[in-house]
Amino acid sequence: MRVRVSRAESARSRGACEGRAPVREGVRRMRNGSRRSDGTVLLRNIARLVTLDHGDDAPRCGSAMGDLAVVDRAAVAVRAGRILEYGPERALVRRYRGAAVRDAEQALVLPGLVDPHTHPVFAANRVGDFKRRLAGATYQEIAAAGGGILSSVRAVREASDARLRRTLEAHLLRLGRHGVALAEAKSGYGLSLRDEVRMLEAIGWWNRRRADAAGIWLVPTCLAAHSVPPEYRGRRADYVELVIGSILPAVRRRHLAERADVFCEEGVFSVAESRRILTAARDLGLRLTVHADQLSALGGGALAAELGADSADHLEYADRRTIAALARAGTAAVLLPGSTFFLQMKRWAPARKMIDSGVVVALATDFNPGSSPVASPAACMTLACLHLKMTPEECVTAFTLNAAYALRMQAEFGSIRPGKRAVFSLWRAEEPAEIAYAFGDNLCEGVWWV
Ligand SMILES: [Zn+2]
Numbered sequence: 254m255r256v257r258v259s260r261a262e263s264a265r266s267r268g269a270c271e272g273r274a275p276v277r278e279g280v281r282r283m284r285n286g287s288r289r290s291d292g293t294v295l296l297r298n299i300a301r302l303v304t305l306d307h308g309d310d311a312p313r314c315g316s317a318m319g320d321l322a323v324v325d326r327a328a329v330a331v332r333a334g335r336i337l338e339y340g341p342e343r344a345l346v347r348r349y350r351g352a353a354v355r356d357a358e359q360a361l362v363l364p365g366l367v368d369p370h371t372h373p374v375f376a377a378n379r380v381g382d383f384k385r386r387l388a389g390a391t392y393q394e395i396a397a398a399g400g401g402i403l404s405s406v407r408a409v410r411e412a413s414d415a416r417l418r419r420t421l422e423a424h425l426l427r428l429g430r431h432g433v434a435l436a437e438a439k440s441g442y443g444l445s446l447r448d449e450v451r452m453l454e455a456i457g458w459w460n461r462r463r464a465d466a467a468g469i470w471l472v473p474t475c476l477a478a479h480s481v482p483p484e485y486r487g488r489r490a491d492y493v494e495l496v497i498g499s500i501l502p503a504v505r506r507r508h509l510a511e512r513a514d515v516f517c518e519e520g521v522f523s524v525a526e527s528r529r530i531l532t533a534a535r536d537l538g539l540r541l542t543v544h545a546d547q548l549s550a551l552g553g554g555a556l557a558a559e560l561g562a563d564s565a566d567h568l569e570y571a572d573r574r575t576i577a578a579l580a581r582a583g584t585a586a587v588l589l590p591g592s593t594f595f596l597q598m599k600r601w602a603p604a605r606k607m608i609d610s611g612v613v614v615a616l617a618t619d620f621n622p623g624s625s626p627v628a629s630p631a632a633c634m635t636l637a638c639l640h641l642k643m644t645p646e647e648c649v650t651a652f653t654l655n656a657a658y659a660l661r662m663q664a665e666f667g668s669i670r671p672g673k674r675a676v677f678s679l680w681r682a683e684e685p686a687e688i689a690y691a692f693g694d695n696l697c698e699g700v701w702w703v
Pocket residue numbers: 370372544619
């Protein structure tokens with residue numbers, strides 16, 4: 254799968270919540286995995302269909318974010334993997350007599366979920382870090398004992414390609430069981446040309462060989478600027494040069510990623526370093542996203558807006574000016590309550606201020622072995638309700654239409670609407686709010702590519 258958005262199209266996406274035309278982009282080579290017929294298929298016996306269809310593919314902001322556009326007792330007609338139309342079941346059954354039928358068995362049906370921020374390529378978990386933290390160790394003590402991000406780097410560098418693929422597969426199947434049909438996937442535990450390329454090649458292998466059958470697709474992002482690797486300790490500037498001069502150009506030349514990301518944070522990459530890396534990536538034709546304002550108000554969110562990034566992610570410390578800049582730029586705020594919770598941070602992202610200011614707010618799991626080992630969007634929705642003060646309905650929009658927008662994939666994913674990919678998540682629930690309510694349970698019955 255390859256997504257290409259020109260600079261002009263990126264610019265057009267700005268002010269996304271001001272009623273301008275949505276971005277449309279092509280997706281290549283994404284075939285339909287589970288289609289059983291070349292003709293029309295009728296997905297029927299849907300107790301409640303959550304379409305998020307508001308007449309276009311634009312993301313939803315402000316008070317509109319809670320409107321899910323629900324149809325009761327519904328059916329969806331599909332042909333060649335695309336939605337033809339949806340509506341009340343009785344009318345569609347008459348119109349599509351003779352079509353092949355798939356029976357939803359009275360499920361609640363949503364679009365396939367979109368998880369716009371994950372780190373699913375890693376070779377070993379970090380349960381040791383978890384235990385040390387519970388025993389009172391500080392971040393520095395954990396790092397000194399061989400834990401932290403650099404332990405994931407060591408494990409990836411030592412793992413064979415086959416092991417990287419095997420563990421990636423296990424992680425993605427977990428996300429899929431929780432309703433995810435499309436996920437962003439970052440590199441960032443290689444931190445060398447060879448190992449960043451190996452991580453992105455594992456993601457490419459997945460999209461070529463396994464995504465169809467497994468029903469979950471990846472948008473690859475190069476996060477070579479995740480940390481400074483140990484061999485560059487004391488030589489940060491040299492590592493920034495390696496990222497700009499070698500890693501990003503090689504990744505671009507080999508079409509291994511669509512986007513680039515930087516961990517812009519005190520002690521990691523400064524705003525000036527992040528600006529250099531992101532500008533170089535943009536000049537290579539990559540789209541941008543930023544780990545921003547997570548542990549301090551450093552300015553990563555404002556930088557993301559300034560550079561027209563797809564999204565700024567984390568944003569626990571985003572201030573009023575950053576929020577206004579994100580709204581103006583049409584840069585999505587991807588909030589990651591799973592990591593805020595798991596790191597026991599006191600400060601949660603100011604989601605309500607963002608929603609009220611017209612920012613496109615999305616949610617993601619931030620699935621990774623250190624700070625957010627959660628593969629469940631539903632669990633993140635619960636946290637978003639309780640700590641970000643979002644409504645359960647806003648959380649559904651944040652994990653579907655707005656999440657697709659954060660990846661600039663909203664023309665294909667994120668709502669049930671004629672012309673879009675026929676990918677659905679089925680839930681054992683009567684109303685969408687039960688997904689966030691059923692804390693710790695997984696109500697998802699599967700993802701169907703019809
Ligand atoms: Zn992350």
